[in-house]
Amino acid sequence: MQPDDCRPEDPLTCAGDPTAPADEPVAPVVVTLRDIASFRPSAPENGMEPGGWAIEGLPANFVAGASVQVMSGTLLGQSADVRFTPVGFRWTHSDGGVVESVGPGATWATLGQREFSPTATSHVYASAGEYTVDLSVVVRAEYRFAGSPWRSIAGTLSLAGAPQRVLVGEFDTVLTQGDCLANPSGPGC
Incomplete structure (x- = not known):
């Protein structure tokens, strides 16, 4: 049975089995x-x-x-x-x-x-x-x-x-000093 204060804006008070006896507690909405x-x-x-x-x-x-x-x-x-x-x-x-x-x-x-x-x-x-x-x-x-x-x-x-x-x-950085063809022993060559 639903409680007397059942309101559409508060459906938790309207929960429960409408066929349940009046003295049975109302089950919450899950x-x-x-x-x-x-x-x-x-x-x-x-x-x-x-x-x-x-x-x-x-x-x-x-x-x-x-x-x-x-x-x-x-x-x-x-x-x-x-x-x-x-x-x-x-x-x-x-x-x-x-x-x-x-x-x-x-x-x-x-x-x-x-x-x-x-x-x-x-x-x-x-x-x-x-x-x-x-x-x-x-x-x-x-x-x-x-x-x-x-x-x-x-x-x-x-x-x-x-x-x-x-x-x-891949990413490689190379530091050179001038042209490696002209200075093959330079840094980065």
Whole structure:
């Protein structure tokens, strides 16, 4: 039996089996990840610097574009909002490397670092070649009805970003003094 103070704006007081005896306690509404399947957050962006290439033996910096998203729709027959909050980031590199972070990473400029400096989300490729990087972002979900307080949903979801292609090349610096043909024993010749 539903309580006498059942209001559409507070569905938790309306929960329960309508065929249950009046003296039986009302069961709370339990929203699961399956219930919010129609609420689809955007895929995260899978970025890196330098853009699409790296140098063998030097860090390439990876940055995810993911933030809190609030989606509106219908949940359990009522208007509702579902909020998705990123709580974990994982970059899986095709050379076998895996980088995990609680944050999305940041550009070298934002961090106040020089290019090719190590960061919490950087990765060093040992060999030249072509690689791919897959990004997955773990999000937790919460819901609310008609502006009520946010309520947590048990479990997390994993959102996949588009794979990032990385071309890794060798880089050699050579210091010379003049023309090596004219001075073959000079530095760098």
